[in-house]
Amino acid sequence: MERRDIVLVVDDAPGTLGLLNDTLEGAGYMVLVAQSAAAAMTVIERIIPDIVLMDAVMPGMDGFEACRRMKRNARLISVPIIFMTGLTESEDVVRGFDAGGVDYVVKPVVPDEVVARIAAHLTNARLTRSAHAALDVAGRFLLAVDRDGAVLWATPQAATLLRDASTPAGDGPAGDGPAGLALPGWIALAEAEHPRLPPVPLADGRRVEFHHVGQIAPDELLLRVTAFDPGREEGMLRERLGLTAREAEVLLWLGRGKSNRDIADILVLSPRTVNKHLEGIFAKLGVENRASATALAVRVLGG
Numbered sequence: 001m002e003r004r005d006i007v008l009v010v011d012d013a014p015g016t017l018g019l020l021n022d023t024l025e026g027a028g029y030m031v032l033v034a035q036s037a038a039a040a041m042t043v044i045e046r047i048i049p050d051i052v053l054m055d056a057v058m059p060g061m062d063g064f065e066a067c068r069r070m071k072r073n074a075r076l077i078s079v080p081i082i083f084m085t086g087l088t089e090s091e092d093v094v095r096g097f098d099a100g101g102v103d104y105v106v107k108p109v110v111p112d113e114v115v116a117r118i119a120a121h122l123t124n125a126r127l128t129r130s131a132h133a134a135l136d137v138a139g140r141f142l143l144a145v146d147r148d149g150a151v152l153w154a155t156p157q158a159a160t161l162l163r164d165a166s167t168p169a170g171d172g173p174a175g176d177g178p179a180g181l182a183l184p185g186w187i188a189l190a191e192a193e194h195p196r197l198p199p200v201p202l203a204d205g206r207r208v209e210f211h212h213v214g215q216i217a218p219d220e221l222l223l224r225v226t227a228f229d230p231g232r233e234e235g236m237l238r239e240r241l242g243l244t245a246r247e248a249e250v251l252l253w254l255g256r257g258k259s260n261r262d263i264a265d266i267l268v269l270s271p272r273t274v275n276k277h278l279e280g281i282f283a284k285l286g287v288e289n290r291a292s293a294t295a296l297a298v299r300v301l302g303g
Contacts, residue, residue: 008049037066056085071100074163255297
């Protein structure tokens with residue numbers, strides 16, 4: 001049986017909910033309803049919809065705030081949100097787009113118009129998901145953020161890593177940004193001449209790193225996401241290259257493109273101590289410089 005697209009309708013007016021439920025069910029969609037933003041948050045904890053119809057004005061949490069909160073959830077980044085509103089002033093429309101909405105319809109809603117808009121946005125969302133999935137298959141886990149650190153889109157695997165990194169295991173940066181991460185601070189670092197993006201430890205022992213790839217629009221920066229297990233990789237370097245535990249740690253981070261200062265910060269060492277370890281590593285490996293040591297580490301870890 002073919003899967004039906006799931007539409008979440010959020011509105012405090014029972015009449016609007018009933019009308020849209022009947023209309024969308026008749027158009028072949030699976031419909032979930034919520035009479036408040038808080039109820040919608042409960043729904044998305046259990047089921048991720050394909051698209052959301054959101055009333056802009058509701059008691060308690062309004063639709064704009066609900067949309068902002070949804071877009072901080074890595075699993076909902078690519079889910080289109082269409083606002084339903086009786087507010088027609090341009091500043092109100094702009095508020096909806098600023099919150100993360102993709103479109104709006106004016107109340108009282110016209111059922112055929114709603115169905116047409118949903119179909120158009122679902123088609124665009126499917127094309128986008130296919131492109132993002134292709135990037136994942138190619139090993140390119142990417143996400144885009146604006147200059148405030150808000151996540152604009154992410155490939156599926158990048159979204160998973162972003163979600164896993166939202167609760168760092170102690171010493172990683174956390175904050176009030178998207179998915180709980182201090183992305184705004186990272187954007188400033190990414191634009192520096194020598195970006196120093198700190199790795200985020202996960203509960204399972206892995207670390208996630210965000211690498212600045214470039215600017216793809218005036219307000220859109222592209223980041224690459226990678227995850228690795230430093231404990232396993234350090235063990236490989238120790239065993240195959242005859243290094244001490246500390247030398248393996250230093251070489252691992254050298255192989256990941258970190259500067260001496262970065263390595264010192266990550267391992268809580270002085271830069272002078274890092275230099276001494278590198279001298280010992282070069283001697284043991286029979287190499288003369290950082291580039292040769294890095295190449296050897298990459299070969300070992302890649303094999």
